[in-house]
Amino acid sequence: MSTALFVQTLVTLLVIFDPLAAIPVFLTLTRHEDAAGRRRIARVSVLVAAGIVTVFAILGNRLLDTxxxxxxxxxxxGGALLALIALDLLKADCARDRAKAESGAVAYVPLGTPLLAGPGAIAATMLYMEKADGVPALLAVGLAMVAALLLTWLTLRFSSLIGRVLKDNGLNLVTRVMGLLAAAMAVQLVAGALQHWVLWGVA
Incomplete structure (x- = not known):
């Protein structure tokens, strides 16, 4: 298994999912739910996100060819989308934080999508699946997707506890660090594409 590809995919997806930044949104949208209700919504929202990214992981390459x-x-x-996410994170004023919902369908919209499985996550998933060459690389990407979704679920599952421990300042600090990582990854993605075009010419 490609360890480097696993780590790269995992970090990228975690930065895009950004479950810590999603905690205030999650707690706000589930404020009328009891503990069991919050656990159910956390589970369903991550399953929705998993379904969306899996579909694009499987069919994305065929879609690109078509x-x-x-x-x-x-x-x-993907770099442009990641750069926009990075700007929001660095400002600690994510567009996702402005999402509003009052119905019991918050696990699907806006939590499952676009909060978790938004355009950035879809583009990143398709990108790493396209870059995966061979079974070990595909396994690395698949396991990274599972690990990122599992960590996201655990974060939402224990969002109340994490929110109390980190408080607003701690969550803002982590959000800005994730924003810095997202910005660096965005630059790397664009630089890699430009390097290929310079060396091999634009097809």
Whole structure:
């Protein structure tokens, strides 16, 4: 298994999912639920996100071929989306934090999507599946997806406890650190695509 690809995919997905930044949103949208209700919503929202990213992980490459989109074009698009996410995180003013919902369907929208499985997560999943060459690499990406979703579920599952421990200042600090990582990854994605185009020419 490609350890480097596993770590890269895991960190990227965790930065995009950003479960710690989702804690205030999760607690707000589930404020009328009891502990059992919050656990159920956390489970369903992560399952929804898992379903969405899995579909694009399986069918994404075929979709790229059908539309005639190159891996490098996807890298630039993913980098741009990641850069927007990074700006929101660094400002600690995520668009996701402005999501409003009052119905019992919050596990699907906005938590499952677009809070977790938004355009950034979909683009990143397709990108790493496209980059995976061989069974070990595919296994690394798959396990990273599972690990990222599991950590996201655990964060939401224990969001009340984590929120009390970190408090607002702690959550803001972690959010900004994740934003810095997201910005660096965005630059790396775009730089990789540009390097390929310079060396091999634009197809």
């Amino acid at each position: 539309l005639g989109i190159s891996l490098q074009a996807l890298q630039v698009a």
